[in-house]
Amino acid sequence: KNNLCPSIDDDDDNDDSDINLEAEDLTATERANIVKLVGDWEEPQISSYDSPESASLDDIIHFSQTLAFINNTYPFTVSFGNARTREACVQSAIKVFGRLQRHTDSSEEIPFETISIAARDKNGNLDEELAKQLIHAFRPDRQGNLSLLDFAKSCDNVYRKLRLLQATIKNSNQISNAAERIYNV
Numbered sequence: 001k002n003n004l005c006p007s008i009d010d011d012d013d014n015d016d017s018d019i020n021l022e023a024e025d026l027t028a029t030e031r032a033n034i035v036k037l038v039g040d041w042e043e044p045q046i047s048s049y050d051s052p053e054s055a056s057l058d059d060i061i062h063f064s065q066t067l068a069f070i071n072n073t074y075p076f077t078v079s080f081g082n083a084r085t086r087e088a089c090v091q092s093a094i095k096v097f098g099r100l101q102r103h104t105d106s107s108e109e110i111p112f113e114t115i116s117i118a119a120r121d122k123n124g125n126l127d128e129e130l131a132k133q134l135i136h137a138f139r140p141d142r143q144g145n146l147s148l149l150d151f152a153k154s155c156d157n158v159y160r161k162l163r164l165l166q167a168t169i170k171n172s173n174q175i176s177n178a179a180e181r182i183y184n185v
Helices: 028-038 057-070 086-101 112-119 128-138 148-183
Strands: 109-111 145-147
Touching: 057 148, 086 109, 086 148, 109 112, 112 128, 112 145, 128 148, 145 148
Parallel strands: none
Antiparallel strands: 109 145
16 A cells, blocks of 8 residues: 555554555656655755865855855845844835835735746846746745735745854854864864
């Protein structure tokens, strides 16, 4: 039995005996469908520096600019508003939603097309990759609309990812400094 979706009527919370998720039991089509559902993702390129001297000046400047961007009070843009704290980010998202809403006919939602303008280049052509990223970030409903709550949640999600990256970088730096002190003893 290859039951990838057990029924909701199953009462045994801890009994997974009916669920068979063994990879070798899946057909090639099922595997391909799972890969499609997971979606495309390109592995990030990780530079390997054997020593501090192997990093170029451009690498160091780019990293410093990235850190300055993350630590900025306005990481989304000055137009978006303050995003130094989570609460400030949500308040700014509410204000931006209100400004976007004034340019639409809807009273409660904004059409995704309003946001998709950000995916246009200087000539007015749609950058499809950027549009996909916006769809992934904002997740409009089936009719292509966004509610205030969905818009605020999407902005909050990006904010949390930025803060997680910031914490990861700081923690990594602290571990590197501690390891360096141990080696220098």
